[in-house]
Amino acid sequence: MTLNCIAVDDEPLALEQVSKFIEQTPFFKLVGKYSNALHALNAIHTQKIDVVFLDIQMPDLNGIQLARALDKRTNKPHIIFTTAHHQFAIEGYQVDALDYLLKPFNYEEFLRAGNKALHYTELLNRRATPPVISNEPEHTHEHYIFLKVEYQLVRIALDDILYIEGLKDYVKVQLKNTEIPLLSLTSLKALEEKLPAKRFMRVHRSFIISLDKITSMTKSSVHIGKILINVGHQYKDIFSQFIGKWN
Template sequence: MKNIFLLKTGGSCMNVLLVDDEPLARDELAYLLQQNITVNTVFKAEGVKEALALLFAHHIDLVFLDISLNEENGFTLAKELHQLNTPPLVIFATAYDKYAVQAFDINAIDYVLKPFDQERINQALQKAKLALSTRLPQGPPSSPAPQKDNQFITLTNDERTVVIKTREILAATVENGELTIFTLDGKKYVSHETLVWLRSHLAAQHFIQVHRSAIVNIDNIRELQPWFNHTFILIMTNNQRIPVGRSYLKVLKTRLNM
């Protein structure tokens, strides 16, 4: 379950996401981060799906990422992050030292071993702060960079490139490794691109991820209906039905003012 801790502010502060399937490890690391003034907000996720939902819903500067996540692998998430417009920095936080070389091969900025201690976490945060200061333009917190809003995306298959207006996208789903984009005129386009790739090209004010395999145009949601086992399903304006993942429901309800 997602937890959010509001931490100290001061100077240049970072929003941090902890991804670890062990509750005690998450709580321990969150406590150590609380002691450092460079941290603003800490988000917590148990696995890749929940982490991606938080990354799409919030601005995250830094991810502390475990490698072993139940049946998932932290490297899967780390590789997906590179498809975002402004990917967060990654620090691996794990009990295993044998993956260090692989971690730095995918541009992790640090590798912290369990059990954690305050001095080592402070060192990692200082390294992240320096990396962010060289990567991001300096400016007051009240003046964020404008959000990317691409007017078009292109899909190329079999030497044919299709141009799609992003505002005409109604929904997109992934099944068996294929991305299918549904448009307002009733057409659909299939690609081998990922959902993360598509999400990085869409404006957050108009689109929202509602399931690990689905993104929808929030302006074309008609109904949110209860489904089985206390879950929900979206009915779009074209009557398409999109399931809502449990870990995405809270963010969706907030966007819909529910």
């Protein structure tokens, strides 16, 4: 898969550096570089752009304003902010930025953000249509949660969840009867707080499991169907207590 990218920065040296990083990344294609956010906005509206590497402090239209202008687009490109000012980080994530690169950054940091964009795009492309999530009754949160998926809140029946995997800044929710997981830009900890403890358990820093979907288990691992999930060291005591109920 190749992602079409543009670089937007009013500083010539910074613009050239990001453009160079894009060009040396195998799965990226540089289709434009702009020193003016208004010109970049026009390019986004007239071309297929997958990723925008976007400076924040620019004249006429700044990066945050440009990102907000794209919020209503159904095919909104991924935004990766590039800025020398860390105070914009929170505001950046409020406009659904995929990542935030603090200047000066090296190619390793750039590539880490690029891989996130690639992985996120691959997962979204595999989901041809959003799944029909739930017919559960709406009178209690014990039966469902709402999760932000592709810029909309999706209702997910708790009975449909097999397990949840944390991937740094976002999570994959694996549902029964579908091979394609839901992907949401949130943390595993934030999602854990929404789930009823009597039905779900965190067994690893990267995994939450649905207890009633366990098909077999040992003191150090869990099978959910064909999926093997190891129990992390810091979670073994609480998991042992759970196993003890069945011994």
